[in-house]
Structures are given as C-alpha cells and as structure tokens.
Amino acid sequence: MRGTLPIAGWDVCHETRCHLPPVPAISECDTTATSSGPACRLAASAGHDRPERPRPHQLITPGGNELSVSAADISDKSVLQAIGDRRSIRYFDPDKKVEDWKLQAMLQAGRLASCQGNINATEAIVVQKETCDLWDEIEECVSGFNVQIINQCSHLIFWVTNLNAWYGRANDGLSTLALSGALTKYHGWNYEFTMTQTVPRLMSFPTERTEQLLRFESGLAVSQSMLAGVSQDVGSILIAFGRKPGGIEKAFGLPPHYRFTWGHAIGYPLEDAKAGGQRVRLKFEKLFHKDAYGNPYMPDPA
Secondary structure, rough: EEEOOOOOOEEEEEEOOEOOOOOOOOOOOOOOOOOOOOOOOOOOOOOOOOOOOOOOOOOEOOOOOOOOHHHHHHHOOOOOHHHHHHOOOOEEEOEEEEEEEEHHHHHHHHOOOOOHHHOOOEEEEEEEOOOOHHHHHHHHOOHHHHHHHHHOOOEEEEEEEEOOHHHHHHHHHHHHHHHHOOOOHHOOHHHHHHHHHHHHHHOOHHHHHHHHHHHHHHHHHHHHHHHHHHHHOOEEEEEOOOOOOOHHHHHOOOOOOEEEEEEEEEEEEEEOOOOOOOOOOOOOHOOEEOOOOOOOOOOOOO
C-alpha cells in the first residue's frame, strides 16, 4: 500500500517507512516549466535508468537531492491542531537552524495553495544572514522593532507576487483545466468558451485589479506555509519592512511587475509557544453572519 507525504512529489512506502522517489515512466520529460510536477529524465525503456531504491529513512526531493531525515522526525500533527497552536514567535534560538527539509515543506505548502487558473503567482526568496551578501541592505529596510527578530531567526522568507503571472500563465492554466475536464459543461464551461470569452476578459483586467486578486492568493500561500511550519515545530512571524519603502525591491533587483508582499521570519522558538495563552480575537458572532448581513452566526456552545 502506498500513500504520499504532505510534500508534493515525495512518496512514502508505509510498510518500510522509507521514502521513495516517484518511478519515472517510459518517456517522461522535464515538466518544470509547464506544470507543478517534478522534473524527470527521459527513460529509454520501461525499467531503464530508474533510480536505485533508497536506503531506509532516505528522503529524496523531486530534484533528486537527498535530505537526511527519519520518518519518525516527521510530525503528523493535524491541521486543526496546527491552527490552534499557531502564534507569532518573537524570540528565536539563534544557534538552531531549521532543517532544509522542513523549509522546503513550508515552501511546498505555499506552492500548493489555491490559485486561480493554477498560475502560481506567489514566489519567495529565502535568505540566511550567514550566506546573504545583501544582509546589510535588508537590515536597513526592516522596521526598528524587528531588527532583533531578523538577527535571531534561522531564515527570512521574502514573499513576492508576480503580477505578470496573470497575463502570462492564465491562458495555459485555464486551457489545461478545460482540456483535463476540471472545467466541465455542467458548470457552463467548454474549451471554446474559455479561449474566446473567459481568457480575453481576464486579460483585460487592469494591473490594479489583478494585484488585489493575486496578493490575496499570496496570503493564502503564506498562511499554508506557516501552518506547515507549525506542524513541524517551526515558529513564524510576519514582519514589516517599512523603514525604507521600496528598499527590498531595490536590494533584490526585482523587476517592476513583482510586488514584495510580506517578510516572514522562521526559526525554533526560544519562548514557550503557550506563553500568555490564546491570543484575543473578536467573538465569533461579531465576525460571521448567517443568511444576511447583521444576523449573527452564533457559535456552537460546545
């Protein structure tokens, strides 16, 4: 019996608890540029040039890199538990780095977040203080009360939104969904309608409109990334870089169609995640309405 890890492209054999890379088909090609699947090399014939069976507890990424991790190290914390455990961490252990497989799991969670037409407009730049030549420029941009945080954390993730993804990938994304049967006649879709009506209308949207839509999707990606981190005991906090507006874009040399959306510090907490108890939120019925605005949706008393 086979199942999958919550990391795209990584398979796990439940009998042996060892992690196996997907077996390439007879003639699989590099799909990196056209889909979310892992890149695979051409195989001349069935069974030829297949990767060797990995050793127990050997984790292989879609790119063929080995990550040293035991199946026992991978927490199976539920989504609801991760949501309940999540809180902003402001004190990180500077001597403990987040393992690469956990970092990649967080990024994969962001990559798999819901997005219109599967266009994946959200990207990220991952930075470590010890290896980044731009650190001084980055530090000049962060808000003063976040300086200690970025110097203590394990990694910084700069989430950016590619506005051109809307105009450059929506056509391929929607046509692929239509041809695959995901957009069906039951809902009024067909390939001709998609190509002659929907895509031209979407392409007519001004960048102000697409920026609003795509930044929302970036928020979804960041949220999933944070929860994936919580599930593996990695702390997170979103931080502002408002001291020098436009400084992050300039430091990284981002093209004009990219928008810096959020700074995200991650690391192992140096504080008790339960300190201070559950953070205060407005009451459920103050935020949610049932059937009509102003009619409170009352929470289950249980």
